Amino acid sequence: DAKTTQPTSMDCAEGRAANLPCNHSTISGNEYVYWYRQIHSQGPQYIIHGLKNNETNEMASLIITEDRKSSTLILPHATLRDTAVYYCIAPGPYSGGGADGLTFGKGTHLIIQP
Amino acid sequence: SAVISQKPSRDICQRGTSLTIQCQVDSQVTMMFWYRQQPGQSLTLIATANQGSEATYESGFVIDKFPISRPNLTFSTLTVSNMSPEDSSIYLCSVRDEVLEKLFFGSGTQLSVL
Numbered sequence: 001d002a003k004t005t006q007p008t009s010m011d012c013a014e015g016r017a018a019n020l021p022c023n024h025s026t027i028s029g030n031e032y033v034y035w036y037r038q039i040h041s042q043g044p045q046y047i048i049h050g051l052k053n054n055e056t057n058e059m060a061s062l063i064i065t066e067d068r069k070s071s072t073l074i075l076p077h078a079t080l081r082d083t084a085v086y087y088c089i090a091p092g093p094y095s096g097g098g099a100d101g102l103t104f105g106k107g108t109h110l111i112i113q114p
Numbered sequence: 115s116a117v118i119s120q121k122p123s124r125d126i127c128q129r130g131t132s133l134t135i136q137c138q139v140d141s142q143v144t145m146m147f148w149y150r151q152q153p154g155q156s157l158t159l160i161a162t163a164n165q166g167s168e169a170t171y172e173s174g175f176v177i178d179k180f181p182i183s184r185p186n187l188t189f190s191t192l193t194v195s196n197m198s199p200e201d202s203s204i205y206l207c208s209v210r211d212e213v214l215e216k217l218f219f220g221s222g223t224q225l226s227v228l
Contacts, residue, residue: 032215034216036217041222041224042221042222043118043206043208043219043220043221043222044157044206044217044219045219046216046217046218049215049216087156102159102217103159104149104156104157104158105156106156107156
């Protein structure tokens with residue numbers, strides 16, 4: 001797994017876009033970038049993942065730099081319910097067998113302010 | 115997406131006893147994972163459980179302490195044996211969806227050891 005670096009915490013005003021950065025400078029060419037979040041006392045929830053191209057779904061957008069050394073998760077209109085710890089993960093390619101579970105870092109604690 | 119049920123959702127146990135946590139998935143999955151989340155910490159992978167083979171444990175985790183069963187493609191158990199207060203954590207079951215290329219998590223088991 002590539003090492004990822006995220007800010008420990010961030011604040012964002014409700015209704016604004018929340019932009020969460022992640023550095024993954026050691027990522028290899030075939031490693032995806034995954035984002036999960038964990039709302040207090042719940043299991044992690046998948047948000048989005050991507051390889052090279054920018055991705056968008058109903059929850060968020062993922063912007064990956066051309067050199068793939070960093071990415072940004074964008075929550076376009078943050079609500080109070082988006083307050084959570086957000087994890088950026090760059091696992092190795094799933095090869096089957098062995099330990100293919102994701103390795104979680106400390107993540108970013110995003111606090112949405114009313 | 116896979117729906118994962120974990121039981122119990124929480125328990126308070128006495129030192130020296132054992133607790134078995136159950137994880138039931140609503141679809142057949144090859145790979146299941148067990149994680150531990152100590153208070154205020156990120157998730158740590160305990161082991162990977164594949165049906166029909168011995169579980170693969172991560173460094174720092176051993177089968178005698180955390181025996182795992184995987185009798186079929188929809189069910190697994192994790193036992194926390196001979197518990198001590200240091201075992202107080204949230205234990206989470208996760209499954210890998212190989213089509214969607216992402217992990218789904220149960221809501222976790224909050225364990226407190228007195």
